[in-house]
Amino acid sequence: MTVSRRGLKWVLCVLGLTAVVGVCDLSLSSYWLYTVNTGLLLAFGAIALTVLVGRVGLTSMAHVALLAVGGASAAVAAALVSSWALPFGSLIAAIAGTIAGAVAGLAALRLSHFYLALSSLALSYVVLYIFQRVQFNSSHSETGYSASASNIGPWAITGERAWLILLAVLLVIVVVLTRNVLKGYTGRAWMGLRDREIVARAQGINVAREKIIAFAATSAIVSVSGTLSAFHTGTVSVDQYDLSMVFQYYAIIILGGLGSVVGAVVASVLFSVVQAELGNVLTSLPTSMPLSNELSLREGSVIDVLMGLLIVGVLLFSRGRSRSFVPWARTKISVVSTQRFRSYRNAGRCRRGIGST
Amino acid sequence: MTGRTRGRVVVRVEDLHVSYGGADAVAGLTVEVSAGEVVTIVGINGAGKTSALRGIVGFARGEPGRVTRGVVSVSGRRIPPNSPQASVRAGIRMVPERDKVFSSLTVEENFLASSPKREGRGFISRGLELFPELGRRRRAKAGLLSGGEKQMLAVAIALAADPDLLLVDELSLGLAPAIVTRLMKDLRDRCLELNLALLLVEQNAVAAAAISDRMLAMQQGSIIAEEQLGPTKAAGPALHRLLSQLGGGVQDGAQLPSN
Numbered sequence: 001m002t003v004s005r006r007g008l009k010w011v012l013c014v015l016g017l018t019a020v021v022g023v024c025d026l027s028l029s030s031y032w033l034y035t036v037n038t039g040l041l042l043a044f045g046a047i048a049l050t051v052l053v054g055r056v057g058l059t060s061m062a063h064v065a066l067l068a069v070g071g072a073s074a075a076v077a078a079a080l081v082s083s084w085a086l087p088f089g090s091l092i093a094a095i096a097g098t099i100a101g102a103v104a105g106l107a108a109l110r111l112s113h114f115y116l117a118l119s120s121l122a123l124s125y126v127v128l129y130i131f132q133r134v135q136f137n138s139s140h141s142e143t144g145y146s147a148s149a150s151n152i153g154p155w156a157i158t159g160e161r162a163w164l165i166l167l168a169v170l171l172v173i174v175v176v177l178t179r180n181v182l183k184g185y186t187g188r189a190w191m192g193l194r195d196r197e198i199v200a201r202a203q204g205i206n207v208a209r210e211k212i213i214a215f216a217a218t219s220a221i222v223s224v225s226g227t228l229s230a231f232h233t234g235t236v237s238v239d240q241y242d243l244s245m246v247f248q249y250y251a252i253i254i255l256g257g258l259g260s261v262v263g264a265v266v267a268s269v270l271f272s273v274v275q276a277e278l279g280n281v282l283t284s285l286p287t288s289m290p291l292s293n294e295l296s297l298r299e300g301s302v303i304d305v306l307m308g309l310l311i312v313g314v315l316l317f318s319r320g321r322s323r324s325f326v327p328w329a330r331t332k333i334s335v336v337s338t339q340r341f342r343s344y345r346n347a348g349r350c351r352r353g354i355g356s357t
Numbered sequence: 358m359t360g361r362t363r364g365r366v367v368v369r370v371e372d373l374h375v376s377y378g379g380a381d382a383v384a385g386l387t388v389e390v391s392a393g394e395v396v397t398i399v400g401i402n403g404a405g406k407t408s409a410l411r412g413i414v415g416f417a418r419g420e421p422g423r424v425t426r427g428v429v430s431v432s433g434r435r436i437p438p439n440s441p442q443a444s445v446r447a448g449i450r451m452v453p454e455r456d457k458v459f460s461s462l463t464v465e466e467n468f469l470a471s472s473p474k475r476e477g478r479g480f481i482s483r484g485l486e487l488f489p490e491l492g493r494r495r496r497a498k499a500g501l502l503s504g505g506e507k508q509m510l511a512v513a514i515a516l517a518a519d520p521d522l523l524l525v526d527e528l529s530l531g532l533a534p535a536i537v538t539r540l541m542k543d544l545r546d547r548c549l550e551l552n553l554a555l556l557l558v559e560q561n562a563v564a565a566a567a568i569s570d571r572m573l574a575m576q577q578g579s580i581i582a583e584e585q586l587g588p589t590k591a592a593g594p595a596l597h598r599l600l601s602q603l604g605g606g607v608q609d610g611a612q613l614p615s616n
Contacts, residue, residue: 109419188462188470195459201417202453203471203514204445208418 033160039272040167041232044225046252046264047178048218053250054259055182056214057194058108059117062100063246065124066219068131069096070226071236075145077227085149086157086231093223100127101219105212124243132238144237147230163232170228171265174221178261181217190214251311271307278303361521363393367554368413368449368522373427375405375412375578381425382408384578390522390554395545397557397565400575401603406558407454409575410524413556414451415439431521448521454530457511460500464491464510467499471514484517487547505536512540516547522554529561537561541568566596574599 045063052058070093077089104123108116135141150157157166181187189210193200200207230236252271256263282299285292295302361367368390375383383405390396400406408422413429416422416439424438431447459467465481472480485492488509494502499510508528515523528544529537545568548555559565566572566586572595574582582602584595 185469188466191462191466192459192470195461196456198453199457199459199511200470201441202414202445202451203518204442204473205470206442 030160033164035272035276036269037160037163037167037232038276039269040164040171040265041225041229042248042252042272043171043265043268044174044228045222045249046256046268047174047261048221048225049249050253050256050259050261050264051178051182051190052214052218053253054257055187055194056190056211058211058214059113059120060104060215060218061117061121061243061246062104062124062219063222063249064241064243065127066097066100066222067226067229067245068128068238068241069093069100070223070228071147071230071241072096072131073223074147074227074230075236078145078147078149078231082149083151084153085147086152086227089147089227089231090224093227094220097220097223098216100223101216102212104219105215108211108215109208121243128238128241128243131241135238140237144235144240146234147236148234150231157231167228175261175265182261186210186213251307254311255314275303275307278306361392361552363552364391366390367392367432368556369428369430370413371428371430373409373412373429374425375408375422376425377408377422381578382422383412386412386427386575386578386580388556388573388580390556392521392554393549393552394571395548395555395557395569396571396573397559397562397569398573398575398580399559399562399565399599399603401560404575405578406575407526408578410451410526410556410558413524414444414449415441417441445518449524450515450518450520450522451524452508452511452515452526452528454526456507458499458502458507458514461498463498464495464502467510468514468517471518473518480517483519484513487516488513488543504532505540508532508540509543512544512547516551519551520553522556523548524556524558526558527560528557529559529564534564537564538567541565544568562596562600566592572596572599574603576603 045067049060049063052060070089073093073096074085074089077085077092081088104120107119111119135144157163182190189200189205192203192205193207193210197207233240248271252267253264255271256265256267279299282302283296285296287293366389370386370388373383373386374381386405386409388396388398398406398409411422412424412427415424415429415437418439427438429436429438429444431449434447436447436449437443459470462470468481468484469477481495485495491506491510491513494506499507502510512525512528515525525544528540532540541564544555557565557569562572569586572584572586573580582599584599586592586595
């Protein structure tokens with residue numbers, strides 16, 4: 001029963017993605033494809049963060065620095081090799097991200113919560129400062145580095161459609177791998193040390209190793225997504241990396257449900273689409289409307305305010321432990337119900353005293 | 358584990374010192390526990406009982422405490438200090454004080470998270486055999502279990518790992534007296550059945566006395582008295598002697614069975 005359901009779910013996912021790609025190919029403009037691609041690129045970082053925060057119980061504000069590391073890898077790869085720039089850049093980013101993550105993991109052995117967040121933010125400043133010095137002392141200070149040669153061997157990834165397919169495939173791989181890790185021993189160990197570290201230790205879970213693995217793996221994913229973003233944009237420049245971008249990721253994982261991998265993907269795409277759509281609405285308001293000029297001029301800030309309100313709304317009005325609309329939506333679509341959700345449902349039954357099975 | 362013969366010394370703790378940076382919380386604990394034997398350490402708050410158990414398991418890097426001196430050996434083999442993993446590998450399991458389960462995981466997932474890597478389902482069924490009541494709640498979140506069920510789950514997990522030595526910190530904490538009596542009896546039965554060494558730390562000296570073979574009184578980090586608790590008749594006076602050493606600070610000290 002469970003197995004067939006799981007199989008069905010994956011078949012549906014793959015079919016859905018194919019359908020999405022097909023539909024996009026026929027009818028959607030490259031603007032929409034660009035918006036979806038931006039969302040998919042966000043999804044990598046969101047998966048990493050939702051695992052780190054929701055499953056392992058750690059925090060990190062280092063996403064932007066890791067994206068910058070990925071961007072730098074893209075620039076290096078584009079300068080060194082032309083035909084394999086994308087995979088080569090991703091490889092460098094993965095290695096650099098793993099090392100950076102492992103170092104951050106060492107810090108996480110002694111720090112937690114707020115202090116961990118602050119120290120990772122401080123480390124991000126250091127990374128971005130170095131990046132800035134290097135760029136400004138080079139011949140690329142104005143224009144940034146080029147990362148336009150996004151080739152995988154003989155295939156050139158050009159145009160939003162090619163990117164959509166590439167990103168969708170990579171994302172499916174990351175989602176499947178992540179979910180497998182979460183379902184296995186490592187995932188349970190992570191949740192164990194999130195719940196209570198002393199118990200985890202008493203049961204022989206190597207807390208230090210698990211924390212370092214968690215940081216290294218998630219950082220590698222974020223760095224690689226930084227490389228992909230850089231090739232997608234075509235240029236790498238330090239001013240693309242604003243430390244406040246990390247809050248976007250936090251917003252996404254709250255919308256998607258902490259710890260939910262599929263939720264993170266759905267929320268990332270929704271986030272990107274809603275943001276783009278809000279921008280469209282704000283700039284095309286009828287001039288007769290009061291404040292229309294003000295709203296369209298300050299489009300960016302207005303979007304931030306609206307997204308902020310959305311998150312506050314989700315936190316205030318979502319009921320139960322799920323605290324998000326994605327797990328809630330799952331209760332309505334029982335076909336895609338997951339193990340995680342089933343335990344929510346059981347929890348609800350237990351609270352209502354119906355019995356647990 | 359096969360080859361555990363009753364009465365053979367399983368664990369030997371010699372001159373254990375635990376420090377949290379300042380004065381020693383445990384200053385020279387020496388104790389031996391044999392297979393099939395139940396030993397309880399009693400003492401008032403802050404006597405160093407919990408630190409003693411934590412010290413036997415060892416502190417991981419990053420934790421505030423440290424084992425500064427002393428040797429713990431299991432079946433004659435010395436285990437490195439300050440390495441919880443090495444202790445678990447050597448066959449020591451601990452049920453810690455208070456929140457002893459992973460509350461956001463289900464009962465089953467709690468078993469799986471604590472099982473050795475390659476051993477999944479077998480570990481669950483072994484644990485559920487020991488405490489069949491848990492079987493009904495196997496898909497419930499551990500955080501939603503009652504206090505007694507949580508305690509049962511923690512003990513079941515520890516026992517399913519088939520340790521040589523089981524350390525239990527305050528089994529009675531926050532539980533109704535009737536449940537404490539039952540859990541204690543269950544625990545003793547399982548330990549005799551599996552022939553493992555059990556070291557308890559308790560404030561509820563009376564409840565613990567009912568299942569203990571030997572009782573140690575701890576004060577300011579050292580053992581100040583030891584009594585052999587024989588059959589029920591002799592246990593009363595022995596317990597009384599022991600608790601009078603502690604000056605009556607132990608919980609339930611007033612309700613000593615009048616012999």
